[in-house]
Amino acid sequence: MGLTTTRAVILHTYRYSETSKILRLMTYELGPCSALARGALRPKSRFGGLLEPFVEGQATLYTKRGRGLHTLSSFEPIGEYRQLGVSLDSFTIASVLCEMVMRLAPEHRDDDLYATLIDGLEGLHNSEGSDSNADLKYVWALVDTLGFRPELDECVVCGRSIGFEGARFDFSAGGLQCMDCAPHGPGMNSAEIRDLRALVGGGSVETHGGQQARWLADFIRYHLTEGANLKSLPFLRALG
């Protein structure tokens, strides 16, 4: 058994016995892992009620070889993300980020993935749920880091360059179709096309509400989770 100290984000927790918790963590040094926090549910736990999703801390772990259950020795918070609970939209988007990392992160250290997750949680904390459409960019950033990015400049069928008018988002084909290739179904207006490109590129949006959250949720379900619904995806889909 070894001892490792690493930055770590709590992705998910569940109760284990009367007094303990098991944490799903994304750690900087070890990648994703699980850890037992003994006594975390006792009133006078040394963890002090800090072991909640979205919190980043300096975690010290007694580590086992392989991917077994580690044991948490200490956890000192670095950032405080629990204000996310104030805004349901921020909470929903943070839940999607954490669930995607939990389900899809490679089983090893991944600096880009860790940084993208922290960027998203910090961004959500700072925006305080003021514009859920704008906050979708943090999820698109994670989608991109996981190796998926929609094609938004050329038609996915015929390859024609697409400007700002006349397109349809075909999530299963992985991007935009021109109106010749997709004459049926609701098209996107120029503001929607511009905003989708902005969100995927990490920029700011000019419209609020609409279909952006639905397009993102459909893209994730089809490409990243192979049809399986993350628990948080229906809530993401309902935003906007």
Ligand SMILES: [Zn+2]
């Ligand atoms: Zn086309």
